[in-house]
Amino acid sequence: MNRIVLLPLDERPCNIDYPEQLARLGGLPLSVPPLSLLGDKKRPADCxxxxxxLKQEAEQADSLIVSIDMLVYGGIVPSRLHHYSPEHCQARIDLLKELKLRRPELKIYAFNLIMRTPANSSNDEEPDYYADYGSSIFRYSWLKDKQEREELDAEERNEWNRLLKEIPEEVLTEHLRRRSVNSFINEYAIRLAQDNIIDFLIIPLDDNAQYGFSAMEQRKLLFLTEELNIMDRVYLYPGADEIGCTLVARVFCETMQYRPEIFVRYSSTQGPFVIPRYEDRSLNESIKSHITAGGACIADSSHEAEWVLMVHSPPVGQQQAAESSTAFADRHRSYFSELHFNEFIQAMRNYISKGKTVALADVANSNGSDHTFMKLVAKSGLLPELAGYSAWNTSGNTLGTVIAHGIIESYFRRPGQPLDSERLHRSREFYLLRLVEDWGYQAIVRSDVTKNILPGIGANYFDVAHVYEQVTATVREKLTEFIQTYLQDLEPDRIHLEQVEMPWKRMFEVGLKVKLDAKLD
Known part of the structure; x- marks a missing residue:
């Protein structure tokens, strides 16, 4: 069986635990570095x-899944903070050459992000200067890209001139220098793919937009892949923390010689065409990338598909799209007229009744489930019938995770495939994890604790370190209540939270381990 070694993007559960769990579902042995070698948010790993x-593990591996951000910079956040030279970074990535030279049969699947330029002013994951100039740097990048593609209007020209005076020269110089080094490594990785050092490369656009530095770099890198005639082995599309899952699915498909066909069904008419928040292209185009990168393809009809991806899609994109914390009554008016919950749930029931494997990508809102919609799904009795679910963070994070799970799960649900009760049990635990984390925590508990608990204990969204035990205990209590309230059809007394942690001592992400007790007949 194909033995995988994973060098993750960072130390959080989404980049280690999710790929590990999916690999186990597929029967693929996977090893990851000990946490002692990895970093902690802004503190880089020991490269x-x-x-x-990696040298030692590669001796016995069949496939490497390598985050170049981890290999070169020590993680996703350190990739935005470093002061390395291009030569220093190249020396680190050249380890892949050494590994391939030692074992030419070793398959290397790599990914490296296009560095983000967030729209908000916060230094939580960025350099200190981003607290003062973050939104200005974002607007600078937006307008710089836009004026290279089309003419700015008078208001935009005035804003551009103001930004040139507002952003200190040394701040912009440092930001652009780091981007230049990171872009050099992306170009170098593409050339390693051309030389067959890297067998398959994904360059995800982390938290991006239609215009900006990320879009400019994406075009440059795309033109390079076209020039080198390797567009079939180098993918560029929005994403980040889900890529480990995607590449596990790809290795699984290649190992099993399996290329499933997936039929995609949307809940809103405009769904395929909207551009999700934090991304630069239509939802349908992103879905094509996630599916093909994972080793699958899109079916023309549900009849010929191995499984159906139900996409609860936003009726409107970008800044008008709702966050999971947005109250139903406060959403954009299109959520009330251009999205049909009942028809979509009816369609899910119809596919399931015909024996189709069905997984649900809930991307109508950003950063968590659509609570209103999921209450209806629970009321319909369909929760026990779904093969997979995801709704965390960005649209890309959600899609990559649920598509990877669906690809692996569909293989074992093929007609004539013997039932493996232990494997199915692990698959249900991953499904439950997604419901508890993406719906329970991200859509309900996170905002509740942030608004109603943290102010009274002297903490805030970005820092719960000094009240860590109290916060994790509160989160555990509220998630247990969520399980009992909303997961009634999934035998909630069998569902246990074995672990609740806040990996970066803040409220944005949570680390959970969900255990499902064996069913006693």
Missing amino acids: DQLAEW
């Missing part, structure tokens, strides 16, 4: 020790 670990 030298990781290189030694």
Whole structure:
């Protein structure tokens, strides 16, 4: 069986636990570095020790899944903070050449992000200067890109001139220098793919938009892949923390010689065409990328598909799209007229009744489930019938995760496939994890604790370190209540939270381990 070694994007559960769980579902042995070698948010991993670990593990591996951001910079956040030279970074990525030279049969699947330029002013994951100039740098990048593609109007020209005076020269110089180094490594990775050092490369656009530095770099890199005639082995599309899951699914498909056909069904008429928040292209185009990168393809009809991806899609995109914390009554008016919950749930029931494997991508809102919609799904009695679910963070994070799960799960649900009760049990635990984390935590508990608990204990959204035990205990209590309230059809007394942690000592993400007790007949 194909043995995988994963060098993750960072130390959080989404980048380690999710790929590990999916690999186990597929029967693929997967090893990851010990946490002691990895970093902690802004503190980079020990890149030298990781290189030694990777050399050792690669001796017995069949496939490597490598985050170049981890290999070169020590993680996703350190990739936005470093002061390395291009030569220093190239020396680190050249380890892949050494590994391929030692074992030419080793398959290397790599990914490296296009560095983001967030729209908000916060230094939580960015350099300190981003607290003062973050939104200005974002607007600068937006207008710089836009004026290279089309003419700015008078208001935009005035804003451009104001930004040139507002952003200190040394701040912009540092930001652009780091982007230049990171872009150099992306170009170098593409050339490693041309030389067959890297067998398959994904360059995800992290938290991006229609215009800006990310869009400019994406075009440059795309033109390079076209020039080198390797567009079939280098993918560029929006994403980040889900890529480990996507590449596990791809390795699974190649190992099993399996290329499933997936039929995609949307809840809103405009769904395929809207541009999700934090992304640069239509939802349908992103879905094509996630599916093909994962080793599958899109079916022309549900009849010929191995499984159906139900996409609860936003009726409107970008800044008008709702967050999971947005009250139903406060959403954009299109949520009340251009999205049909009942028809979509009826369609899910119809596909399931015909024996189709069905998984649900809930991307109508950003950063968590659509609580209104999921209450209706629970009321319909369909929760026990779904093969997979996801709704976390960005649209890309959600899609990559649920598509990877669906690809692996559909293989074992093929007609004539013997039932493996233990494997199915693990698959249900991953499904339950997604419901508890994406619906329970991201859509309900996170905002509740942030608004109603943290102010009274001297904490805030970005820092719960000094009240960590109290916050995790409160989150556990509220998630247990969520399970009992909303997961009634999934035998909630069998569902246990074995672990609740806040990986970066803040409220944005949570680390959970969900255990499903064995069913006693």
